[in-house]
Amino acid sequence: xxxxxLRDLGYAxxxxxxxxxxxxxxxxxxxxxxxRNGSGKTTLLRLIAGLVAPSHxxxxxxxxxPYRDRKGALQRIGILFQNPEHQILxxxxxxxxxxxxxxxxxxxxxxxxxxxxxxxxxxxxxWAQASVSTLSGGQKQWLCLQAVLLMAPETILLDEPFSGLDxxxxxxxxxxxxxxxxxxxxxxxxxxxxxxxxxxxxxxxxRLHADGPADQVLPQFTAEMARxxxxxxxxxxxx
Amino acid sequence: MLTLTSPVETPLHRLPAGAKxxxxxxxxxxxxxxxxxxxxxxxxxxxxALQLSFGRRFASHAxxxxxxxxxxxxxxxxxxxxxxxxxxGAFLVLRMGLAVAAANLVTMTTRLSDMLSVFEMLARPLSxxxxxxxxxxxxxxxxxxxxxxxxxxxxxxxxxxxxxxxRPGWRLVVPAALAALDAADQAxxxxxxxxxxx
Numbered sequence: 001x002x003x004x005x006l007r008d009l010g011y012a013x014x015x016x017x018x019x020x021x022x023x024x025x026x027x028x029x030x031x032x033x034x035x036r037n038g039s040g041k042t043t044l045l046r047l048i049a050g051l052v053a054p055s056h057x058x059x060x061x062x063x064x065x066p067y068r069d070r071k072g073a074l075q076r077i078g079i080l081f082q083n084p085e086h087q088i089l090x091x092x093x094x095x096x097x098x099x100x101x102x103x104x105x106x107x108x109x110x111x112x113x114x115x116x117x118x119x120x121x122x123x124x125x126x127w128a129q130a131s132v133s134t135l136s137g138g139q140k141q142w143l144c145l146q147a148v149l150l151m152a153p154e155t156i157l158l159d160e161p162f163s164g165l166d167x168x169x170x171x172x173x174x175x176x177x178x179x180x181x182x183x184x185x186x187x188x189x190x191x192x193x194x195x196x197x198x199x200x201x202x203x204x205x206x207r208l209h210a211d212g213p214a215d216q217v218l219p220q221f222t223a224e225m226a227r228x229x230x231x232x233x234x235x236x237x238x239x
Numbered sequence: 240m241l242t243l244t245s246p247v248e249t250p251l252h253r254l255p256a257g258a259k260x261x262x263x264x265x266x267x268x269x270x271x272x273x274x275x276x277x278x279x280x281x282x283x284x285x286x287x288a289l290q291l292s293f294g295r296r297f298a299s300h301a302x303x304x305x306x307x308x309x310x311x312x313x314x315x316x317x318x319x320x321x322x323x324x325x326x327x328g329a330f331l332v333l334r335m336g337l338a339v340a341a342a343n344l345v346t347m348t349t350r351l352s353d354m355l356s357v358f359e360m361l362a363r364p365l366s367x368x369x370x371x372x373x374x375x376x377x378x379x380x381x382x383x384x385x386x387x388x389x390x391x392x393x394x395x396x397x398x399x400x401x402x403x404x405x406r407p408g409w410r411l412v413v414p415a416a417l418a419a420l421d422a423a424d425q426a427x428x429x430x431x432x433x434x435x436x437x
Contacts (some may be wrong), residue, residue: 049432051428070435071434074433086425088383091379099434133387151433
C-alpha cells in the first residue's frame with residue numbers, strides 16, 4: 001500500500017480537541033501543510049511520524065501503524081523538528097549522525113564509518129569530532145537534516161524548516177530539499193515557500209479547510225490571511 | 240569536558256585513553272609515596288616543561304585549568320604559615336598541584352568519545368544490571384545537556400535582568416527546573432523519532 005492514509009484522524013490533549021475528522025490519502029512527492037499558528041499543523045506531523053498516538057481514527061504509513069511499529073516507522077518516516085535544538089541528542093556531530101543508523105541495526109563501527117563518509121562527501125569531514133554546541137543555527141539545521149537523510153526514510157516530514165535561518169541558509173536548504181528523491185511533507189505558514197508543492201493542505205482550527213494544487217489553494221489562503229490581519233486584534237485565547 | 244580537550248594536537252593525543260588513565264592512577268598513587276620535597280619539586284618542573292614543550296597556547300590553557308586550585312593553595316599556605324610547619328605545607332601544595340595538573344593533562348589530550356569507551360569497558364562487568372549502551376547513552380545525554388541547560392539559565396537570567404533591577408538569584412530556580420523538564424520531554428520525543436533508547 002503506497003502513501004500515507006489518515007482515516008477520521010483526531011487528536012485531543014487535556015480535553016481540548018486539537019485535530020478532528022481528517023480523511024486524507026497522501027501520495028504526492030511534494031506536499032505542503034499550511035495554516036495559522038495553533039491550527040494543528042505540528043500535531044498532524046507528530047501523528048504521522050508516530051511520536052504521539054491518535055485519540056481517534058488511524059494513521060497508516062506505507063501499510064504500517066507508525067506509533068505501534070517503531071521499527072517499521074524508522075525505515076519509512078523521518079521528521080525534522082522546527083527547533084534543531086530539540087532534536088540534537090548527542091554532544092558531537094558524528095555521534096548525532098551515527099545514532100539513527102545504530103537504531104536501524106548497524107554496528108557502532110559501521111555507523112561511524114558511514115557517518116564519516118557522509119561528512120566527507122559533503123565537504124565537512126572536519127566536523128566529525130566537533131561539539132554540537134559550537135554550531136550555528138543553520139549548521140545545526142544541516143546536522144538534523146543530515147541525520148534524518150542518513151536513515152534513508154521514504155518520507156521526510158519538515159516542520160517549518162526555514163524558521164530561524166538567514167537568507168543564504170534558506171537558499172541552501174531549499175536547494176537541498178528540492179534535490180531530494182524522497183516524499184516531503186512540509187509545514188509552513190508562509191505561502192511563498194509552499195508555491196512549488198504539488199498539493200497544498202490548509203488546516204484551520206484542527207480541521208481540513210482546503211486541499212488542492214498550490215495555484216488554487218494559496219491565493220485563497222493569502223487573501224484570507226490578509227483579511228484576518230485587517231480585522232481587529234488577535235484577542236481570542238486558546239482553550 | 241567538551242571544551243576541556245585541547246585543540247592543540249600533541250603526541251599524547253595519540254596514546255590510548257585507557258593507558259593514559261592507568262598511568263594517571265599510578266602517578267597519583269606514586270605521589271603519596273614520595274617523601275622527598277626536592278623530588279616532588281623536580282616532578283613539578285618536569286611536568287611544566289612537558290606542557291611548555293607542546294607550545295605556549297597549550298601551556299597557558301593548562302595553567303588556566305589550574306585556576307580553581309588557588310583558594311585551596313591560599314588556605315593551606317596561610318594555615319602552615321600560622322603553625323610554622325612550612326615543609327608540610329609545601330608537600331601538600333605540591334602534591335595537590337601535581338595530581339590535578341596530571342589529571343588535567345590527561346583530560347586535555349583525550350577525546351571525550353575515547354574517555355567514554357574506557358568507561359564503557361570498565362562498566363562491562365555491570366552489564367546484566369546496567370546495559371553498556373544505555374550507560375553510554377546516559378553519559379552522552381548528560382554531556383549534551385549540561386551546556387544546553389547552562390545556556391537556558393543564562394537566557395532566563397537575561398530575561399529577568401531585562402525587566403528587573405534586582406539580582407535574579409533563587410527566583411530562577413523554578414523556571415530553570417521547568418526548563419530542564421521541558422528539555423527532557425523534547426529529548427524523549429527526539430529519541431522516539433529516531434528509534435528510542437535501545
